[in-house]
Each structure stands twice: as structure tokens, then as C-alpha cells.
Amino acid sequence: MRRECVQGDPLTGARRSNPPRGPLVCYSPTRASGDLRSRSPGEGEIDVIELVYQLLEQVGFTHPLHPAITHLPMGMTMGAFLFGVASLRYGSLATTARHCAVLGAIFVPPTMIAGIFDWQHYYDGDWSSLFITKFVLAFLLPILLLSAVAAGSRERADSRFPIVLYALCLFTAIGLGYIGGEIGYG
Ligand code: HEM
Numbered sequence: 001m002r003r004e005c006v007q008g009d010p011l012t013g014a015r016r017s018n019p020p021r022g023p024l025v026c027y028s029p030t031r032a033s034g035d036l037r038s039r040s041p042g043e044g045e046i047d048v049i050e051l052v053y054q055l056l057e058q059v060g061f062t063h064p065l066h067p068a069i070t071h072l073p074m075g076m077t078m079g080a081f082l083f084g085v086a087s088l089r090y091g092s093l094a095t096t097a098r099h100c101a102v103l104g105a106i107f108v109p110p111t112m113i114a115g116i117f118d119w120q121h122y123y124d125g126d127w128s129s130l131f132i133t134k135f136v137l138a139f140l141l142p143i144l145l146l147s148a149v150a151a152g153s154r155e156r157a158d159s160r161f162p163i164v165l166y167a168l169c170l171f172t173a174i175g176l177g178y179i180g181g182e183i184g185y186g
Contacts (some may be wrong), residue, residue, distance in 0.1 A: 001124060007137070012059040024179070031178065049117050049120045049121055050121065052117065053117075053121050061148040064118045064121075064122060065114040065117055065118055066111065066114040066117070066180075067077045067180075067184075068108070068109055068114070069110060069111050069114050070115075070176075070177070070180065072104070072111065073104045073105075073107045073108050073110055073111050073173065074173050074176075074177060075104075075174075076101070076103045076104030076107065077100075077101070077104045077141070077145065077169050077170055077173040078170060079097075079100035079104075080097045080098075080100035080101040080104060080145070080148065080166050081097075081108075081163075081166040081167060081169065081170040082097075083096040083097035083100060084152075084162060084163045084166040085163060086126050086149075086164075087139070087156040087163075088158075088160070091157050091158075094152055094157065094162070097148075097152065098148075098149045098152045098153065098181060101146070101148050101149045101152075101166070101169070102146075102149055103112075104141075104142075104145050104169075105141075105142040105145040105146050105149075106183070108138065108142045108145075109142075110129040112138050115134070115138070115164065123183070130179050130182055130183055131183075133179055134144045134176060134180070134183075135173050136178060136180050137175050137176050137179070140172055141169060141172045141173060141176065144165060144168050144169045144172060145169050147165055148162050148165035148169060148172075151165055181184075
């Protein structure tokens with residue numbers, strides 16, 4: 001399937017009523033509005049992702065899904081780091097940091113799913129280095145978060161090791177957000 005990538009306002013992608021802004025928007029001219037089968041690899045299969053966007057459009061929701069949920073893992077990761085640092089002074093906040101990290105890790109999978117949906121719908125599954133990096137960091141983040149939780153439960157209360165891990169989580173989340181911004185706004 002031939003794919004076109006347009007700069008700036010992607011409204012030229014005829015089937016999109018409210019696409020994300022951004023410098024790189026890819027769409028396949030062969031995928032017209034209402035055609036749920038055109039991207040399907042196997043004949044007769046319904047394109048579930050397009051079906052989801054069309055159903056949402058019918059109830060008036062025409063925005064990308066991913067930005068609505070990214071705040072959860074982003075915020076929880078930042079909270080984990082900040083409470084982790086604060087726990088050096090107030091030891092009981094180490095528990096708060098761990099709770100934030102667990103919640104952050106729980107919300108990474110739904111955030112990834114929403115990201116993959118937007119990636120398919122708005123960027124036509126483009127495999128640019130931005131998206132490859134996004135995938136790597138997205139898989140790394142929950143591993144780091146859960147490692148920090150495990151280290152926080154195991155290490156002595158005054159250990160700095162969990163905080164180093166929380167800092168790595170923070171950099172990973174910042175990387176995900178920065179690349180997200182590059183994708184969306186350029
Ligand atoms: C495989 C996983 C992922 C993919 C394919 C992906 C894809 C995308 C895409 C396409 C965008 C541009 C906005 C849009 O159209 O939705 C974006 C933005 C963004 N992503 Fe991801 N993402 C993934 C994982 C994550 C994770 C796990 C986080 C956070 C922990 C995250 C944080 C962000 C943020 C903060 C933005 C900017 C949102 C905004 O414009 O307001 N992403 N991502």
C-alpha cells in the first residue's frame with residue numbers, strides 16, 4: 001500500500017475530521033472513510049482500530065486517544081521520583097513513592113495500546129526512528145518502575161539505590177513525552 005506523509009496540517013487526509021497537529025502525518029490514500037477493510041491483511045477481516053475511531057466519532061469524540069491517558073503514567077512516574085527523593089528526609093514517603101510507581105506501571109499498558117491505536121490510525125504504523133525509540137522506552141519504563149518498587153521493598157530505608165532507579169524512570173518518561181511532542185508538534 002502506498003503511503004504519503006504530509007507536512008503540517010494533515011486535513012488533506014480526507015477521512016479525518018480532526019487529526020492531530022504535527023509535522024509528520026502519514027496516510028494511505030487507499031483508506032477511505034467508512035472503509036473498515038482496506039488496511040486488513042486478510043480478506044474479509046474488519047479493521048478493529050478503524051472501527052474504534054469510527055464508533056468514537058459517532059459519539060462526537062474525534063481526538064487522538066493516547067494524549068488523554070499519557071498523564072497517568074507520566075504523573076505517577078514523576079510522583080514516584082519526587083516522593084522517593086523526599087523519603088530521604090521523611091522515610092515514610094518511600095511507601096508513597098512505591099505506590100506511585102506501581103500505579104504508573106499499571107497504566108503503561110493501556111497507554112501503549114492507545115499509542116499504538118493512534119500510531120496506526122494517524123501515522124499509518126510508520127516505522128520511523130521516533131516510533132522505534134518510543135516502543136523501546138515504553139517497554140523499558142514498566143521494567144524500571146517495578147525494579148524500583150522491588151528495590152525499595154528490599155533495600156534498607158536509607159538506601160539511595162531505589163532513588164537512582166526512580167531517576168532512570170523519570171528520564172525514560174521524559175524521553176517518551178519528548179518524542180511524543182516531536183511526533184505531534186515537531
Ligand atoms: C508503543 C507505545 C507507544 C506508542 C506507539 C506511542 C505513540 C505516540 C504518538 C503517535 C503520539 C503523538 C500523539 C498522538 O497522536 O497520540 C504520542 C505522544 C505522546 N506520548 Fe506516546 N506512545 C507510546 C507509549 C507512550 C508511553 C508509555 C507514554 C508515557 C509513559 C507516552 C507518552 C506520550 C506523551 C506525553 C505524548 C505527547 C502527548 C500530547 O501531544 O499531548 N507514550 N505517542
